[in-house]
Amino acid sequence: MTERLSALLHDEALDVPVPAAPAEAIIAGGRRTRVRRRLGAGAVSAAAAAAVAAVCLMPSDGSGLRLAPDPAAASPLDPAGWAVSAGSTLYLGNGATAQLPDKVKSIYYTSAGTVVRTGTVAYTDAPDSAYALVGDDGRVHSLGLALGDRAPSTDPRLPYLAYAQRRGNTGHDAWDVVLRDVRSGDVAVSVPVDGSFTWGGWNAPPVALDGDHVYVGLDDATLDVDWRTGAVSTASHLPAARFPESTSGRVALENRSGQPVRVAEVSTGASVAELSPGGGPGEGPAAVSISPDGRFALLVPWRTCDDDNACVYDQPASEVLQLDGGRSATVDLGDQVGWTPDGRLIRVTGQGVDLCSPVTAVCDPTGIRLGEGPVKVGGNSYES
Amino acid sequence: MIRRPGDAQFTAFVQDAWRPLYRSAYLLLGEHGAAEDLAQAALTKTYAAWGRVREPDAAYGYARTVLLNEARSLFRRTSWRRELPSDDLPEQTHEPDPSDRPAVLDALRLLPPRQRAVIVLRFYEDLDVERTADTLGCSPGTVKSQTSAALSKLRRLLGDAVLPEGALHD
Structure with a gap:
């Protein structure tokens, strides 16, 4: 039934204008790649700013808010509240381990302990996908x-674990933003929001919980939900129809080509740090990862993955920026890196786990030796 | 010992491989600048990893794999998951004149990025659902639902002759 479509695609593709092959640039790039792999990370220079689209929706006064009698106050960040997993074993920063019923697919830090999503495959919609809280013990x-x-x-x-769910049988235009208390399993907060969500493949718009705010990625705007008051407004400095991100009030913004160009305050749009997007393919960071405490930003290099989904960084080291001090350090990345809640880098190399200072780039072994299985490192997003 | 290609040898390979790789990249990404970056990145990595290309005749297959691998890295970045919504399709108030219908590539541009990529990977690159899901970093179920949604939109734009009733599902 789709043979005609396939044939037309191939026919019309032949008419796509193709620029001349940049053979010299490719060969020069290939040589630079080899050199970079030997020398490590390059420096990051300043430049470039991105325009941020602002959109407006009618604000809500919070009249639809359902709030538990005693909503949680924000707790201090727990330096030991970090975690790494290998297969179905979770290794906590305080030295405890936990055995999950299935492979750990994603790690979420909360003030009540580590929440994990488990399952046999990484997809969130896998039938055996399940969530569990792992306490400090x-x-x-x-x-x-x-x-x-x-x-x-x-x-x-x-x-809290925050997510959105469709409100009744209302199609793609009415949602409840839910905060579920992971200590009790009860819904602590529910805030209704309205707006179309068709841009992504999930069952409900993706959200980002950051302090008193939940950001909701809808088609026409990213909404800013103050879950304590129920007030809903437009997050005018976050782009619409995007996976919302906000980490301690900060976000990495990208240009139209998807290259990260600056770190900004979510509330004002003011730049905290400007980045070089790179001059060509494979140049510049692939992404920027902001530490959970909002103080640091790691310039994440591109990675190459094989058919078994084993990925290695294209550069063995990269820069960590101090967002409020303007200084930076270069850290060897090992196989994978993540963050502790209080802003130290977790580095996994082979079976070893180190903690690295983002200020001095000095890494110390934790003594943890990971077992078998795919490795997940806290402080990363594994949603897809 | 890692073999490195001579410049003349690799330049000749680039001249042969560039056009098909560029077309694949353009169909996947829908933007000439991004397509050039992706094809160039794929060939750059092919050069850097030339030692893994055991047979010169296999070089194009290797480069295509690298291109899809690069695309996979691109698709799995948060920024790419931040898809833009498609333009709303206009309501049809009358039976459209077939001669007014857009070409397939024009219609492809009206799809959101993930749906466009699903169509290209499945019906241009001829990947199966599992491989498409792996490339896009989503579940096979999502690939199927996105394929169905994309085919529905394309059918509205292109008509029954290209996509007959019944072509909307796997």
């Missing part, structure tokens, strides 16, 4: 949540 408490294909979010200062 390593005990596993199932949350009994079947979220399906949704992208939830946590804040390490709060005991």
Whole structure:
């Protein structure tokens, strides 16, 4: 039934104008790649700013808010509240370990402990996808949540798992933003929001929980939901129809080519740091990862993955910026890196796990030796 | 010992491989600048990894794999998941004149990025659902639903002759 479509695609592709092959640039780039692999990371220079589209929706006064009697106050970030997993074993920063019933697919920091999503495959909509809270003692408490294909979010200062769900049989235009207390499993907050969501493949718009705010990525705007008051407004400095991100009030913004160009304050749009997007393919960072405490930004290099999804960084080291001091350090990345809640880098190399200072770039072994299985490092997003 | 290609040898290979790789990249990404970057990145990595290309005749297949691998890295970045919505399709108030219908590539541009990529990977690159899901970093279920949604939109734009009733599902 689709043979004609396939044939037309191939026919019309032949008419696509193709520029001349930049053979010399490719060969020069290939040589530079080899040199970079030997020498490590390059320097990052300043430049470029991105325009941010602002959109307006009618604000809400919060009249639809449902709030538990005693919503949680924000807790201090727990330096030991970090975690790494290998297969179905979770290794906590305080030395405890936990055995999950299935492979760990994603790690979420909360003030009540580490929440994990487990399953046999990485997809959020896998039928055996499940969420559990792992306490500081390593005990596993199932949350009994079947979220399906949704992208939830946590804040390490709060005991909540945030997500959106469709309100009734209302199609793609009415949602409830839910904060579920992972200590009790109860819904602590529910705020209704309205707006079309068709741009992504999830069952509900993705959200980002950051302090008193939940950001909701809809078609026409990213909404800013103050979950304590129920007030809903437009997050005018976050782009619409995007996976919302906000980490301690900061976000990495990208240009139209998807290259990260600056770190900005979500509330004002003011630049905190400007980045060089690179001059060509494979140049510049692939992404910017902001530490959970908002103080640092790691320039994440491109990675190459093989058919088994084993990925290696194209550069063995990269820069960590101090967002408020303007200084930077170069850190060897190992196989994978993530963040502790209080802004130290977690580095996994082979079976070893190190903690690295983003200020001095000095890394110290934790003594953890990972077992078998795919590795996940806290402080990263594994949603897809 | 890692073999490195001679410049003349690799230049000749680039001249042969560039056009098909560029077309694939353009169909996937829908933008000439991004397509050039992707094809160039794929060939740059092919040069850098030339030692893994055991047979010169296999070089194009290797470069295409690298291009899809690069695309996979691109698709899995948060920024790419931040898809733009498609333009709303206009309501049809009358049966459209077939001669007014857009070409397939024009219609492809009206799809959101993930749907466009699904169509290209499945019906141009001829990947199966599992491989498409792996490339895009989503589940096979999402590939199927996105394929169905994309085919529905394309059918509205291109008509029954290109996509007959019944072509909307796997």
